[in-house]
Amino acid sequence: MNKSRRKLVLILFITFIFLNIFITLRNNNLNNPNDTKNNEFSSFRLKNSAYNFTGTIVLTNNSTDNSEYPSMVIDNLGNIHIAWQESNESDSGDTDIFYKKWNSTTEEWSLPEIVSNISTSYGRYPVITIDNTYNIHIAWIDRTNYNGCGSDNDVFYSKKNSATEEWTLTEVITTYSDNETADASIAVDNSGNVHIAFREWMNYLSSGFDRDLYYVQWNNNTETWIPIELVSSESDDHSYGPSLAIDASGDLNIVWYDFADYDGSGNDLDIFYKQRNNISGIWTSTDVVSTQSGAYSKNP
Numbered sequence: 001m002n003k004s005r006r007k008l009v010l011i012l013f014i015t016f017i018f019l020n021i022f023i024t025l026r027n028n029n030l031n032n033p034n035d036t037k038n039n040e041f042s043s044f045r046l047k048n049s050a051y052n053f054t055g056t057i058v059l060t061n062n063s064t065d066n067s068e069y070p071s072m073v074i075d076n077l078g079n080i081h082i083a084w085q086e087s088n089e090s091d092s093g094d095t096d097i098f099y100k101k102w103n104s105t106t107e108e109w110s111l112p113e114i115v116s117n118i119s120t121s122y123g124r125y126p127v128i129t130i131d132n133t134y135n136i137h138i139a140w141i142d143r144t145n146y147n148g149c150g151s152d153n154d155v156f157y158s159k160k161n162s163a164t165e166e167w168t169l170t171e172v173i174t175t176y177s178d179n180e181t182a183d184a185s186i187a188v189d190n191s192g193n194v195h196i197a198f199r200e201w202m203n204y205l206s207s208g209f210d211r212d213l214y215y216v217q218w219n220n221n222t223e224t225w226i227p228i229e230l231v232s233s234e235s236d237d238h239s240y241g242p243s244l245a246i247d248a249s250g251d252l253n254i255v256w257y258d259f260a261d262y263d264g265s266g267n268d269l270d271i272f273y274k275q276r277n278n279i280s281g282i283w284t285s286t287d288v289v290s291t292q293s294g295a296y297s298k299n300p
Contacts, residue, residue: 059082059084059109059112060084060086060098062112065088066086067084067085068084068085068086069084069124069125070083071083071126072128077104077105079102080101081099081101081128082102083097083128083138083140084098084126085097085098085124085126085140086098094121094122094123095122095123095124096114096115096123097116097123097126097138098112098113098114099112099113099115099136099138099160100113115158117167118169118170119142119144119146120144121145121151122142123156125140125141125183126139126140127139127140128186133192134162135159135161135162135192137157137194138157138158139156139184139196140155140184141153141154141155141156141181142155144156148175149172149175149177150177152177152179152180152181153180153181154173154174154175154177154181155174155196156172156173157171157172157196157218158170171225173196173216173225174200176228177202179200179201179202181200183199183241184196184197185197185198185244186244187244187245187252188246189246189250190246190250191250192220193217193219194217195216195218195252196216196217196244197214197231197242197254198214199212199214199240199242200212200213200214204230207230207233208236210235210236210238211238212230212235212239213231213256214230214231215228215229215230215276216228216229231254231256231283234260234285234286235260235262235286236260237267238258239256239260239272240256240257240298242255242256243256243300249278250278251275251276251278252276253274253275254273254274254276255272255273257269257299258270260272262288265291268295270288270290271288271289271297271298272286272288273288274286
């Protein structure tokens with residue numbers, strides 16, 4: 001072995017020794033509970049160990065039938081509000097919408113409340129939100145022939161007043177409809193205006209006979225519902241699953257999935273997006289979100 005090669009081997013050996021010493025000291029330092037100079041990884045481990053899931057709580061323990069399709073919202077006081085669909089097969093044979101609240105102060109669940117008390121048929125698929133004065137807003141799909149709306153699926157709505165703790169009379173949002181309504185989504189802005197989007201299969205507002213998305217708003221100042229608006233106006237195929245969100249400017253944002261070959265998106269399902277200006281009430285043109293996808297994109 002020549003001189004330069006022996007020198008290289010010696011350097012590698014010394015490096016290996018020092019590396020092992022460093023690793024040993026580091027591990028001892030991390031595992032020392034009395035060391036206050038542990039690195040950020042050690043601090044993360046200690047903090048992370050403090051977070052644990054609670055035990056599972058059964059909210060519908062008084063129910064003997066199926067409880068399904070829960071929807072949840074949490075207010076800024078930490079109270080949890082939950083709506084769900086409950087079967088009454090052993091009683092009337094229909095399904096109803098129920099509501100329950102976790103009080104973060106008393107750390108107790110309220111008794112369940114029936115929201116769809118006017119329903120004599122199938123009330124399903126509730127969606128829930130809360131405004132900045134803690135009023136609860138729930139929309140759902142119902143087949144009850146209420147106020148002459150017919151026995152098709154319609155969007156029903158009710159509000160729980162935070163001051164009186166009373167539910168308002170149920171309102172039928174889709175009074176004009178004589179076909180099947182589905183996929184309700186709800187949001188409320190900082191002015192207390194309620195926004196609801198849904199899917200409808202009918203030729204309304206020159207939409208054609210495919211499934212389209214519609215929108216309606218409760219104006220909190222005038223206390224009236226504005227006329228219904230067609231959202232999926234650029235789509236010539238079936239539209240599904242709207243999801244609503246209000247941004248910091250109060251503008252309404254909506255996404256959904258659609259079969260339309262719009263703007264070169266192809267005939268597969270794609271994610272579409274639109275925004276409604278809260279001042280002008282004007283909708284933007286539809287944007288295709290899932291432009292890179294060549295397969296089905298759904299359920300945003």
